[in-house]
Amino acid sequence: MFFVHESHKLKEKIGMGKKKKKNRYTWFRTKIIDAFDFSKVEQRGIIVLLILLLILFFIRFAVVYLHKSKQPDEMDMADLEIFLQQQQHHRDSILSTKKWKNTSKNNYYNTKQSFKKKTLNPFPFDPNTLPFSGWVKLGFTEKQAQQILNYNSKGGYFHEKTDLKKMYSITDEDYQVLENYIYITRKEKTKKEEKPLLYSFQKVEINTADSFGLQKIRGIGPKTASQIIKYREKLGGYVAVNQLLEIHIIDSVRFLKISPYLQIDTASVRKININNASIKDLIHHPYIDYYLAKSIVVYRQKHGNYADVCEIKKAVRIYEELYLKITPYLMVD
Numbered sequence: 001m002f003f004v005h006e007s008h009k010l011k012e013k014i015g016m017g018k019k020k021k022k023n024r025y026t027w028f029r030t031k032i033i034d035a036f037d038f039s040k041v042e043q044r045g046i047i048v049l050l051i052l053l054l055i056l057f058f059i060r061f062a063v064v065y066l067h068k069s070k071q072p073d074e075m076d077m078a079d080l081e082i083f084l085q086q087q088q089h090h091r092d093s094i095l096s097t098k099k100w101k102n103t104s105k106n107n108y109y110n111t112k113q114s115f116k117k118k119t120l121n122p123f124p125f126d127p128n129t130l131p132f133s134g135w136v137k138l139g140f141t142e143k144q145a146q147q148i149l150n151y152n153s154k155g156g157y158f159h160e161k162t163d164l165k166k167m168y169s170i171t172d173e174d175y176q177v178l179e180n181y182i183y184i185t186r187k188e189k190t191k192k193e194e195k196p197l198l199y200s201f202q203k204v205e206i207n208t209a210d211s212f213g214l215q216k217i218r219g220i221g222p223k224t225a226s227q228i229i230k231y232r233e234k235l236g237g238y239v240a241v242n243q244l245l246e247i248h249i250i251d252s253v254r255f256l257k258i259s260p261y262l263q264i265d266t267a268s269v270r271k272i273n274i275n276n277a278s279i280k281d282l283i284h285h286p287y288i289d290y291y292l293a294k295s296i297v298v299y300r301q302k303h304g305n306y307a308d309v310c311e312i313k314k315a316v317r318i319y320e321e322l323y324l325k326i327t328p329y330l331m332v333d
Contacts, residue, residue, distance in 0.1 A: 120174065122181040127158045129185070138178070144169035158184055203263040206244075207237045219257040224249055234286050236270030239328040246286075271331040274312065275305040287326045292316060306332045 120139035127148070130138075135145035147169045158164060161182045165175050204213055206228065214225035227247050232238060241262050244250050250258075272281060274296055282293035299315030300306060309330045313323065 120177050122178050124181050124183060126183055126185055127164055128152065140169065160184070203261055205265050206241075206262050207232065207265055207268045217258050217261045219254055224254075231286075234284075236272075236285070236329055237266070237268055238264050239266050239269055240264065266328070269328065271329055273333055274309065274330050275300065275332050285326070285329060287322065287329070292318070308332060 122138065125134060125138070132142075132145050132149055135148055136142060140148075148167060151167065161179060161184065162175075164170050164178070164182065165172065170178075204217055206214070211222065211225040211229060214220050214228055215222065220228070224247075227249055228244065231243075231247050235243070238244075241259050241264060242255075244259075244262075245252065245255055272285065274282075277297075279290070279293045279297050282288045282296060283290050295316035296312055299312075306312070309327050309332060312318065312330070
């Protein structure tokens with residue numbers, strides 16, 4: 001009886017343990033996994049993925065630990081020895097270079113020990129006209145000579161002796177050796193002869209004047225003249241001087257300045273025959289939009305040709321100001 005009772009208690013403990021584990025898994029599913037609405041297959045996939053990530057994480061740290069604890073073999077020691085020898089060689093080279101520079105600097109004015117005076121062969125020269133062979137003859141390398149000539153070919157000019165010090169190929173020591181041999185021919189600046197602008201004080205007819213004729217008026221430049229002619233072509237000609245205010249680059253101040261020197265001859269104005277013009281022909285004019293053009297054509301198709309331009313008032317309700325603007329450009333046959 002005692003053993004039966006003990007075994008019964010043990011089963012109860014195992015059952016309670018399983019129940020707790022089940023409750024924990026159920027809580028994990030409801031709170032974490034089911035919150036994202038995953039299926040059972042997706043849930044298993046996520047768990048497997050997390051396990052793989054943990055394995056990779058531990059492998060990574062294990063590799064690093066083993067690499068740190070690994071003792072260098074004979075090959076590693078040989079490579080290390082070669083590396084240290086190379087570093088010592090570079091260090092010795094740098095120290096010897098610095099030592100040579102200091103020695104050269106201290107003995108610069110000693111002609112027997114001066115490296116620059118031994119290599120350069122100075123002679124009187126103009127750096128602006130000296131050819132390639134001349135720079136080589138002075139003692140420069142072909143590469144240095146080409147760099148100096150490239151500066152000249154790109155428009156560079158030596159105005160003063162000290163301008164040579166700006167060249168990368170010429171050091172301060174080079175300049176000190178060559179300074180007394182440099183002479184520069186002054187470049188005379190030629191003044192361009194400016195043609196005086198002859199402004200006209202006579203009036204210019206803007207329907208026939210070309211760009212050059214319009215520019216004779218003070219206040220009209222090439223751009224303004226071009227815009228005046230361009231707008232004249234769209235209109236078919238100007239019928240009033242104040243139409244120039246419709247050009248965006250002519251403000252009231254400029255208009256008051258140029259208007260006294262302008263005049264208009266309406267004989268050359270191009271007109272549109274409203275008895276045979278199409279909608280497309282009419283809307284080419286800046287003052288006529290599509291609605292107005294269509295009304296003019298539709299009225300003509302229903303009632304026949306226009307006897308007079310004023311009949312367009314019957315075709316569409318048009319305000320007086322617009323009527324007065326467009327009638328100089330309309331005609332009937």
